[in-house]
Amino acid sequence: MRAKLAWFAAFFKVSIWRVVFAAILLSGLAGLSMRFIYGLGGATNLTDSFPWGLWKGFNVVAGIGLGAGGFTVAATVHVFNLKRYRPILRIALLTAFLGYAFMAVALMVDIGRPYRIWHPVVMWGEHSVLFEVAWCVILYLNVLALELAPAICERFGWRKLLGGVSAISAPVVIFGVILSTLHQSSLGSLFLILPEKLYPLWYTPLLPVFFFVSAICAGLSMVIIASWQGKRALGKELELPVLEGLGRALAVVLMIYQCGRFLDLQDRGALRLLLQNRTETWLFGLETALLLVPMLLLFQRRVRNRPGRLYACALMVILGFIANRLNVTVTGLEASSGVHYVPKWSEVSVTLSMVALAFAVFRFTAQHFPIFDERRPRAPIFAEEEVPAGVG
Amino acid sequence: MPQAILYDSTLCIGCKACEGACAEHWHLPYNDKVAAEPRLSAHKLTAIQTFGEHYSRRLCMHCAEPACASVCLVGAFQKTALGPVVYDEDKCIGCRYCMLACPFQVPVYEWSSRLPRVRKCDMCYARLKAGKPTACAEACPTGATTCGDRDALVAEARRRLADKPGSYYPRIYGLQEVGGTSTLFLSAVPFEQIGLRTNLPTTPLPRLTWSVLSRTPDVATMAGVAMGGIYWITHRREEVAAAEGRARGGNRHAG
Numbered sequence: 001m002r003a004k005l006a007w008f009a010a011f012f013k014v015s016i017w018r019v020v021f022a023a024i025l026l027s028g029l030a031g032l033s034m035r036f037i038y039g040l041g042g043a044t045n046l047t048d049s050f051p052w053g054l055w056k057g058f059n060v061v062a063g064i065g066l067g068a069g070g071f072t073v074a075a076t077v078h079v080f081n082l083k084r085y086r087p088i089l090r091i092a093l094l095t096a097f098l099g100y101a102f103m104a105v106a107l108m109v110d111i112g113r114p115y116r117i118w119h120p121v122v123m124w125g126e127h128s129v130l131f132e133v134a135w136c137v138i139l140y141l142n143v144l145a146l147e148l149a150p151a152i153c154e155r156f157g158w159r160k161l162l163g164g165v166s167a168i169s170a171p172v173v174i175f176g177v178i179l180s181t182l183h184q185s186s187l188g189s190l191f192l193i194l195p196e197k198l199y200p201l202w203y204t205p206l207l208p209v210f211f212f213v214s215a216i217c218a219g220l221s222m223v224i225i226a227s228w229q230g231k232r233a234l235g236k237e238l239e240l241p242v243l244e245g246l247g248r249a250l251a252v253v254l255m256i257y258q259c260g261r262f263l264d265l266q267d268r269g270a271l272r273l274l275l276q277n278r279t280e281t282w283l284f285g286l287e288t289a290l291l292l293v294p295m296l297l298l299f300q301r302r303v304r305n306r307p308g309r310l311y312a313c314a315l316m317v318i319l320g321f322i323a324n325r326l327n328v329t330v331t332g333l334e335a336s337s338g339v340h341y342v343p344k345w346s347e348v349s350v351t352l353s354m355v356a357l358a359f360a361v362f363r364f365t366a367q368h369f370p371i372f373d374e375r376r377p378r379a380p381i382f383a384e385e386e387v388p389a390g391v392g
Numbered sequence: 393m394p395q396a397i398l399y400d401s402t403l404c405i406g407c408k409a410c411e412g413a414c415a416e417h418w419h420l421p422y423n424d425k426v427a428a429e430p431r432l433s434a435h436k437l438t439a440i441q442t443f444g445e446h447y448s449r450r451l452c453m454h455c456a457e458p459a460c461a462s463v464c465l466v467g468a469f470q471k472t473a474l475g476p477v478v479y480d481e482d483k484c485i486g487c488r489y490c491m492l493a494c495p496f497q498v499p500v501y502e503w504s505s506r507l508p509r510v511r512k513c514d515m516c517y518a519r520l521k522a523g524k525p526t527a528c529a530e531a532c533p534t535g536a537t538t539c540g541d542r543d544a545l546v547a548e549a550r551r552r553l554a555d556k557p558g559s560y561y562p563r564i565y566g567l568q569e570v571g572g573t574s575t576l577f578l579s580a581v582p583f584e585q586i587g588l589r590t591n592l593p594t595t596p597l598p599r600l601t602w603s604v605l606s607r608t609p610d611v612a613t614m615a616g617v618a619m620g621g622i623y624w625i626t627h628r629r630e631e632v633a634a635a636e637g638r639a640r641g642g643n644r645h646a647g
Binding site: 040041046051079111117123125175182185205 | 434463
């Protein structure tokens, strides 16, 4: 009887999430239809005075940053040779791959003529930061695919191919680190051309440096969150000592970032802006608090050692990171644009759908591919499955 | 010879003949409703604005080093030798970075179109090439808008400032703004009072980006060398450790 109740409870819990998931996807589909039937004007609140909104700020600028865990952990494991982080490598790579892939999909929704997305490959605007970002992202998606290829090869038993991709792993990883360094910082350089438009709390010549450092924070936090989600959703074992180490690294990088930002504000004489009672001041305070609180907490072992608290800290960092990216791409530009931009429901619903889909694909991939269980006996995962056709 | 447009606000009577001529040139609908719109939009590439008793005009400034051209990742914008900044709609993917980057908020978008384009004044590039004046300059009944060789127009503007110092705010807008533009303004009052941005730097905006972007090869090389070097060191350590471990009887992995 109790077992039955538990089963009901489990089923009910799952159902609610499924209902929410379906609702998000349906609203996203509605938003997407509006986008392609009525154009960007019908589906967004963007105007000539405010040409970039939530889709650029969240899906593209923040989305790429959230995938920074891939190159960070890949460099830690392969270049710095810290082998104890190996168990989370594929989690980080998968998170990164999905972040970038969904960014690319979201970009197709945002740009006016999606069918021309390949244009930068042949039409070169080499003076454009966006051109550099586009090339880096295209190449890095391939790097991520190569880095994840071992998981696919293992899954289907392609031993020869596995040997091949493993042999070139070192140069591939290093290439990925170079590409990531370039485009994570370049996302900040995108806004260097707006000295009189972007509010001075955010506009600084050091934008590329800050974008790079904060992307590492976001990437590490995403790995912690993905590991935790994997444990909850799939019953995978949590690599607590490894995550504790990530938390430690996260605290240090956060401190570097915060110190750098305040020194820069002081150097530019912008600290006094914090005394003004303006929306920008409060938004800056919000993003700073969301990064400062987890930083202080993560310096304590009793926080890092409890998965729940670690997860909460990582979540705060993610929210602070997203707040920062939205401040730079959206809210920090409002005052100079002279208009007030609030995203339309369809912008929000499409964005939420992308996030929900990314979670779903992550879950599916983690269930069916050796992501969490690299180098462990794979029997528990594959015992019930039939041998896929074409193997042997 | 680089061409330019000179708009003298003190001569403008607000008749909006330039708006009508511009709309006709671009085959855009023009009526009283459009004429009443004070802003640039996909169907209005120049606009006469009223600020009290003064008029002002909005149109592409045709910067010497245009931000729109520098940020376009497919090179859809180009500063021509003749002066105009022109747009190639066949290249454009619709990322709208040009609109974000333009310090004058000039490029506008066809928001309601399913296959949208950016629209902006191109200083009647085709007409200039054929040796004709821009449509707006040709239509202007008072000479408030004139076009011609940029150096000659700058000299003309200076002459007007010298001749009637009482009627003019003693500066030429566009001479230094973002490194100079090919659209120049004269006004009776300070420029911010006729809706022009006066907080712009005198250095061309693309240089802010280029000073960082041009370092890309350096960053890539340094990152590659650093990563390769660290890889070599860390894996060397491992080899040494493994060798020592064997020498000590292989108890390294005992724990």
